[in-house]
Amino acid sequence: AQTVTQSQPEMSVQEAETVTLSCTYDTSESNYYLFWYKQPPSRQMILVIRQEAYKQQNATENRFSVNFQKAAKSFSLKISDSQLGDTAMYFCAFSYTSGTYKYIFGTGTRLKVLA
């Protein structure tokens, strides 16, 4: 079964500093996608960044970047120059296709950016 594990329930970081959120996953699939979603208090899940498993290059999106280690099944998110608006729950997710895309989520990491 596919599983996603986020071992850090809560983290905090000072404004303008860098923080890394961890995620590991387990799958026997060879083609899949990995995502980081952000859920602020407004509850809307927003995509932060995605990575295709077949791509070796790590994805980046402005201040957000990932460290994708396929062999280790690790997919961490680095947030640089943290801002107060980054305070939210962050979910790591995995998807594969079996006629449709199914998205498997971890338990989330609550990140608080401190002023």
Place this chain on the structure above:
Amino acid sequence: ETGVTQTPRHLVMGMTNKKSLKCEQHLGHNAMYWYKQSAKKPLELMFVYNFKEQTENNSVPSRFSPECPNSSHLFLHLHTLQPEDSALYLCASSQTGGKNTEAFFGQGTRLTVV
């Protein structure tokens, strides 16, 4: 309106009530999903619809009944729920087979069963 819209935002219901949650997507996607989000648990996938056909029922109790009349609308009919069913219910949509592989989410319905 754009994106994925869920109504109502909040719902309080008794255990003998019948209510429905509604989800509408304006993204032209062909797949829609219901997830249950409880505290300190991973998001639980409940149902998946692809081109209006149910492709996944993740062992959800029959007191939850989904309906997908077309690719843009998804309902979750609720009947004789239990207090442990109180949670945030999220709807999502995606385009299968397309370049954009991510799911887009609504803001959820916060359900409280009393």
